[in-house]
Amino acid sequence: MQAALPALTRIALAFAIWCSLGLPAPAQTDPLPSWNDGAAKKSITDFVTRVTTRGDADFVPPAERIATFDNDGTLWGEQPAYFQLMFAIDRIRALAPMHPEWKAKQPYKAVLEGDMRAFAATGEQGVAELVMATHAGMTTDEFAKVVADWAATAMHPRFKRPYTEVVYKPMRELLDYLRANGFKTYIVSGGSVEFMRVFAERSYGIPPEQVVGSTIVTSFRIEHGRPILMREAKIDVIDDKTGKPVAINKFIGRRPILAFGNSDGDQQMLEWTMAGNGARFAGLVHHTDADREYAYDRTSSFGKLDKALDEALAKGWTVVDMKRDWREVFP
Amino acid sequence: MQAALPALTRIALAFAIWCSLGLPAPAQTDPLPSWNDGAAKKSITDFVTRVTTRGDADFVPPAERIATFDNDGTLWGEQPAYFQLMFAIDRIRALAPMHPEWKAKQPYKAVLEGDMRAFAATGEQGVAELVMATHAGMTTDEFAKVVADWAATAMHPRFKRPYTEVVYKPMRELLDYLRANGFKTYIVSGGSVEFMRVFAERSYGIPPEQVVGSTIVTSFRIEHGRPILMREAKIDVIDDKTGKPVAINKFIGRRPILAFGNSDGDQQMLEWTMAGNGARFAGLVHHTDADREYAYDRTSSFGKLDKALDEALAKGWTVVDMKRDWREVFP
Numbered sequence: 001m002q003a004a005l006p007a008l009t010r011i012a013l014a015f016a017i018w019c020s021l022g023l024p025a026p027a028q029t030d031p032l033p034s035w036n037d038g039a040a041k042k043s044i045t046d047f048v049t050r051v052t053t054r055g056d057a058d059f060v061p062p063a064e065r066i067a068t069f070d071n072d073g074t075l076w077g078e079q080p081a082y083f084q085l086m087f088a089i090d091r092i093r094a095l096a097p098m099h100p101e102w103k104a105k106q107p108y109k110a111v112l113e114g115d116m117r118a119f120a121a122t123g124e125q126g127v128a129e130l131v132m133a134t135h136a137g138m139t140t141d142e143f144a145k146v147v148a149d150w151a152a153t154a155m156h157p158r159f160k161r162p163y164t165e166v167v168y169k170p171m172r173e174l175l176d177y178l179r180a181n182g183f184k185t186y187i188v189s190g191g192s193v194e195f196m197r198v199f200a201e202r203s204y205g206i207p208p209e210q211v212v213g214s215t216i217v218t219s220f221r222i223e224h225g226r227p228i229l230m231r232e233a234k235i236d237v238i239d240d241k242t243g244k245p246v247a248i249n250k251f252i253g254r255r256p257i258l259a260f261g262n263s264d265g266d267q268q269m270l271e272w273t274m275a276g277n278g279a280r281f282a283g284l285v286h287h288t289d290a291d292r293e294y295a296y297d298r299t300s301s302f303g304k305l306d307k308a309l310d311e312a313l314a315k316g317w318t319v320v321d322m323k324r325d326w327r328e329v330f331p
Numbered sequence: 332m333q334a335a336l337p338a339l340t341r342i343a344l345a346f347a348i349w350c351s352l353g354l355p356a357p358a359q360t361d362p363l364p365s366w367n368d369g370a371a372k373k374s375i376t377d378f379v380t381r382v383t384t385r386g387d388a389d390f391v392p393p394a395e396r397i398a399t400f401d402n403d404g405t406l407w408g409e410q411p412a413y414f415q416l417m418f419a420i421d422r423i424r425a426l427a428p429m430h431p432e433w434k435a436k437q438p439y440k441a442v443l444e445g446d447m448r449a450f451a452a453t454g455e456q457g458v459a460e461l462v463m464a465t466h467a468g469m470t471t472d473e474f475a476k477v478v479a480d481w482a483a484t485a486m487h488p489r490f491k492r493p494y495t496e497v498v499y500k501p502m503r504e505l506l507d508y509l510r511a512n513g514f515k516t517y518i519v520s521g522g523s524v525e526f527m528r529v530f531a532e533r534s535y536g537i538p539p540e541q542v543v544g545s546t547i548v549t550s551f552r553i554e555h556g557r558p559i560l561m562r563e564a565k566i567d568v569i570d571d572k573t574g575k576p577v578a579i580n581k582f583i584g585r586r587p588i589l590a591f592g593n594s595d596g597d598q599q600m601l602e603w604t605m606a607g608n609g610a611r612f613a614g615l616v617h618h619t620d621a622d623r624e625y626a627y628d629r630t631s632s633f634g635k636l637d638k639a640l641d642e643a644l645a646k647g648w649t650v651v652d653m654k655r656d657w658r659e660v661f662p
Contacts, residue, residue: 063538066540184540193581193584194584207394208583208585209582211584218580218581219577220573220576220577220603222602226606227576227599227602227603229576229577236581242550242551243551245551246550249560251540252539253528253540253542268551271553272558272560275558
């Protein structure tokens with residue numbers, strides 16, 4: 001510390017002189033440079049200014065500045081299929097040599113042959129079986145390692161970059177901007193919580209304890225004298241649709257003042273957010289950009305946006321038009 | 332802000348002068364004044380010093396400094412019965428005029444007559460019925476109000492002060508001390524999460540999103556055009572024993588480096604904490620002080636401490652002897 005004192009002294013003196021001269025504050029840089037100027041960007045910055053300005057009727061104390069974000073299609077991509085499904089498919093292929101019986105058994109056969117139509121025909125039960133074969137039957141530590149290894153090597157088929165870099169630059173800026181204004185940012189997603197936690201800190205600056213998602217049952221056991229948590233082949237909670245406000249209440253215990261989603265799975269989270277007292281913000285990412293990303297909404301298999309879009313338009317929620325409102329899409 | 336500038340200037344100048352004079356830092360005050368000097372206090376301060384000293388082999392980055400605390404018997408009292416059970420009993424009495432049938436029906440009859448032996452005879456089913464009659468069938472907002480009203484008026488029968496002030500001053504100091512050293516402090520309790528969240532911020536400085544506990548099923552509904560969360564008469568998760576490491580993994584997603592409990596219900600949380608890599612701390616509050624609080628352990632109906640005490644003694648975990656180690660008990 002001794003060596004640091006003169007530097008501290010200089011900083012303090014400079015600050016004192018600057019204060020006494022009454023100079024204006026340094027010019028503000030744009031906190032959202034990847035957003036084009038327009039109604040969507042303005043609705044965000046106006047909201048943040050109001051809730052953070054002491055004396056404003058809409059001022060919200062920092063502790064209550066909770067913001068929740070969907071993940072798939074809101075913070076990162078979800079086409080040509082949910083990235084967690086892509087993970088499960090990659091995992092089936094990696095495990096196939098140890099399971100010769102899969103060649104003749106659905107849904108594995110369809111996955112190994114890349115026959116998505118046949119896989120779709122196996123329905124919800126096929127998806128559940130796929131998830132259980134790839135996400136269960138191992139400890140929490142083992143699963144985290146499998147996901148980390150996949151995230152480090154798997155590439156998005158169109159963008160030829162790791163899935164963890166198929167994240168929306170404007171949304172990453174929005175997360176940073178909110179945190180710089182005292183918000184606590186959460187993911188509230190239908191994805192598996194232990195899948196997202198592996199990369200959420202690096203990709204979004206969101207720590208594990210602020211990731212809420214779907215869960216499978218885990219069991220505590222002592223094995224070889226050491227406690228482990230085993231992931232059982234049983235769904236615990238699906239954090240989607242009405243499950244989102246339920247999970248927000250259970251995990252966070254405060255109602256968000258800002259929520260962002262992109263699909264009908266987020267509709268109840270936005271409704272729950274907007275039903276609180278005081279200033280509120282609800283936003284939807286509308287995928288309108290087939291050139292730079294994808295264009296889809298009311299009829300998509302992944303990230304269907306239909307009823308929530310109608311409600312957003314009727315109630316004046318912010319709808320972000322990707323093509324119009326985002327200067328850049330990816331980092 | 333204009334008016335504040337001269338004051339800021341004076342503070343900055345004073346700081347600059349103080350730095351340039353090279354005066355020593357103010358003497359460190361004892362962060363745990365309600366703890367008597369001894370092995371328990373020393374084990375805590377030694378641990379905190381090691382994990383927060385850069386360059387020490389046991390240094391832990393701030394983001395990973397997760398500390399979890401049981402509530403009943405660890406942060407506040409649990410005698411003559413769990414305070415949440417006292418709340419349920421008070422609630423039954425308050426609701427009785429609307430339920431004349433309770434006079435002839437167990438477990439209500441026993442509660443209304445103050446016959447704890449008859450109530451105990453109704454067993455687990457009696458407790459479950461009592462909880463459901465007092466904790467369910469209303470919205471989350473309504474329940475929070477009921478708890479807040481009770482906390483503001485109900486008095487502990489022996490200490491004649493609100494239950495929310497029957498909190499252990501040494502443990503409150505410990506929470507403050509940990510937070511001042513970059514720890515994130517959590518409650519992980521068998522109590523109902525929505526019961527504890529009402530007073531955790533005021534009593535312990537722990538915000539709602541850092542309270543983990545038992546839950547009942549809630550349902551999202553739209554009523555009269557407004558979304559609500561209804562508390563259903565169905566247990567969701569019991570956050571006790573093996574449920575504690577499961578809940579820590581689900582809600583926090585990081586393994587604590589410090590955990591404190593007081594009963595066999597905390598044993599698995601402490602085991603899970605100690606099984607991680609690097610420096611670890613496990614503590615138990617041992618209730619040994621019948622004069623100032625209560626003395627109980629291996630045979631108590633509430634907060635039974637038997638197997639966890641054996642494991643603590645065998646493994647050298649810190650056992651806090653309330654009578655010997657605490658200078659003061661209550662604020």
